[in-house]
Amino acid sequence: MRRLGFLVLLVLFGALSQDGVAQTADPVTALKSFSDFQQVDLKRLLDGEILSERGSLMNLRTGISTQSCFATPASAAETARQLQEWNPLAHQALNVYRFNSVRVPPDAVDFKDLDFKLDKRAVRWLLNKTLTTTAGDSDLNLSRREAQQIASSLKKNSTPQEVAGCWTKLLLARASSFQSKGFDGMAPYEVSGENVSPANQLRLMLKEKNRIAREFDPIIQKVGLVGGVSTLKPFYYWNLFSSEGYGTLCLGAVYLLPVGDHFQLLDVEYYVSGSYYASTTFYEIWPIQAENRKGSLVWRGDLFSAAGLAYTKGMERIAYGAIMLLEIKKGIRAFQDDIRGAR
Numbered sequence: 001m002r003r004l005g006f007l008v009l010l011v012l013f014g015a016l017s018q019d020g021v022a023q024t025a026d027p028v029t030a031l032k033s034f035s036d037f038q039q040v041d042l043k044r045l046l047d048g049e050i051l052s053e054r055g056s057l058m059n060l061r062t063g064i065s066t067q068s069c070f071a072t073p074a075s076a077a078e079t080a081r082q083l084q085e086w087n088p089l090a091h092q093a094l095n096v097y098r099f100n101s102v103r104v105p106p107d108a109v110d111f112k113d114l115d116f117k118l119d120k121r122a123v124r125w126l127l128n129k130t131l132t133t134t135a136g137d138s139d140l141n142l143s144r145r146e147a148q149q150i151a152s153s154l155k156k157n158s159t160p161q162e163v164a165g166c167w168t169k170l171l172l173a174r175a176s177s178f179q180s181k182g183f184d185g186m187a188p189y190e191v192s193g194e195n196v197s198p199a200n201q202l203r204l205m206l207k208e209k210n211r212i213a214r215e216f217d218p219i220i221q222k223v224g225l226v227g228g229v230s231t232l233k234p235f236y237y238w239n240l241f242s243s244e245g246y247g248t249l250c251l252g253a254v255y256l257l258p259v260g261d262h263f264q265l266l267d268v269e270y271y272v273s274g275s276y277y278a279s280t281t282f283y284e285i286w287p288i289q290a291e292n293r294k295g296s297l298v299w300r301g302d303l304f305s306a307a308g309l310a311y312t313k314g315m316e317r318i319a320y321g322a323i324m325l326l327e328i329k330k331g332i333r334a335f336q337d338d339i340r341g342a343r
Contacts, residue, residue: 027262027286027297034215035299036067042290042297045071048336050329054321061310062277063205064317066325068300070332072339076287079296080263082339083283084254085235091334095242097123102236102251106175111168111238114249116160123240126247126273130163131156133191140274141189141196146170167249171238174271175251179236182224186270189277194307198270198278199225201305205280212301216282219257219264232257243275262286276306302328 028040036053045051051069058065072079088096097118102110116127129139135148142150153166177185188197203226206213213220224230234253241248251271257264265283272278282301288294304324312320 027288030286031069031284031297031299034211035069035301037069037299040069040297042071042288043293045069045297046073046288046290046293046295050332052325052329054318054325058205058208060201060204060208060305062201062305062307063208064304064306064309064321064324065205065209066302066304066321066328068302068325068328068332070298070300070336071288071295072298072336073293073295074339074342075294076261076263076285076296079298079339080256080265080283080285082342083265083285083298083335084256086335086338088331088334090338091330093330094334095122096239097242098238098240100238102175102238104179104233104236106172106179106236108168108172110175111164111171114164114168114171114240116163120242120247122242122245122247124247125245126249127160127163129274130154130167131158136191138191140191141198141272141277142170142191143187144190146187147191171249171251171271175236175238178251178253178270182227182229183270184224184227196277196307198272198305201278202268202280202303205303205305209301209303212282215284216264216266218259219255219266222257223255223266223268225268230255246275248275249273276304276308279304300328300332 028042031040032038037051040051053067074082087099088094089099097120098113098115100110100113116123130150131154133140133142133147133150135151138147149170150166154162174187177187183199186197186199188195206220222231232255234255236253238249238251241250250269250273252267252269254265254267263285265285267281269279280303284299286297288297302324309317309320
C-alpha cells in the first residue's frame with residue numbers, strides 16, 4: 001500500500017518458476033503462515049467442517065475481525081469465480097431481500113428492484129428512519145449533502161415509491177463516485193456530530209492486521225485501497241438486507257486476482273446506510289487434494305467497523321464476535337450448498 005508505509009511486498013512461498021510465475025508451497029503451510037489456524041485437516045474440511053476464530057482484539061474501538069476456513073469440491077478457479085458473483089437471495093436464513101449487480105457506468109435501472117413496500121420489519125425501520133431524516137440529524141450513514149437531499153425531497157407522508165426514488169439517486173451518485181475515483185471518492189458520513197470516513201476505517205483495520213495486509217498485498221495494491229484507481233475490474237453490486245434487525249442498504253465491489261497457482265479476492269462494502277460503517281472480506285483460495293478427493297481450500301478474513309462496538313468491552317465484545325461468526329458460518333454453508341448444486 002503506497003501511502004501508508006506499513007505494508008511490505010508479499011513474501012511468496014516457494015521459488016519462482018522459470019517463466020517468473022510464483023508457485024505456492026503446500027497450501028496448509030501457506031495458510032498457517034498468516035492465519036490463526038495452526039491445525040488444518042483437509043479431509044475434515046472436505047467433509048464439511050468449518051474452522052472459525054473470533055480474532056484478536058483491535059486498538060480501533062469500532063473494529064472487530066474474524067477468520068474462517070473451509071473447503072469446496074470445486075476447482076480453485078471455479079470457487080473464486082463463484083465467490084466473486086455469488087447471489088445469496090435464494091437463502092432466506094441470510095435475510096437478504098434484494099441483490100443486484102451494478103453496471104459500469106452505473107445507471108438508475110440498476111436499482112429498479114429497490115422496494116420499500118416489502119412486508120419486512122427491518123425494511124419498515126429503514127423507511128421510517130429515512131422519512132425522519134433532517135438536514136442536520138439522522139440515524140443513517142449520510143453526508144450532510146445527502147441528508148439535505150433527503151430532507152428536501154421527502155415529507156413524513158411520502159410514499160415508499162418516493163423513498164425508493166430518493167435512495168436510488170443517492171446510491172447512484174455513490175456508485176458513480178466510487179467507480180470514477182475509487183476509495184478516495186467515498187464521501188464521509190457527517191450527520192449528528194459524527195464525521196467518519198469508511199475508507200479510513202478500512203485502512204486503520206488493515207494497519208492493525210499486518211499479517212493479513214502482507215499476505216494480501218498483491219490485491220490490495222491493485223484495487224487502490226490506499227489511493228489511486230483500481231487496475232482490476234471488480235463485480236459491483238448493491239443489496240438490501242437485515243443487519244441485527246435493521247434494514248440496511250449496501251454498495252460493494254468484489255475484486256479477483258490470480259496469484260501464481262491460487263487466487264485472492266477482496267469483497268469491500270464501500271457504502272453502508274446504517275448499522276455499521278464499513279466491512280471488507282478477504283479470501284485466499286488454493287487447489288487441494290486429500291485421499292483422491294480434489295477441491296479448494298478457502299481462507300476467509302472479515303474486518304468489520306461499527307459505532308456500537310466502541311461501547312463494548314470484555315465478554316460483551318466476545319459475544320458480539322461469536323454472533324458475527326455464526327452469521328458468517330451461515331453464509332459459508334449457503335455458498336457451499338450452491339457450489340455443490342452447480343456441479
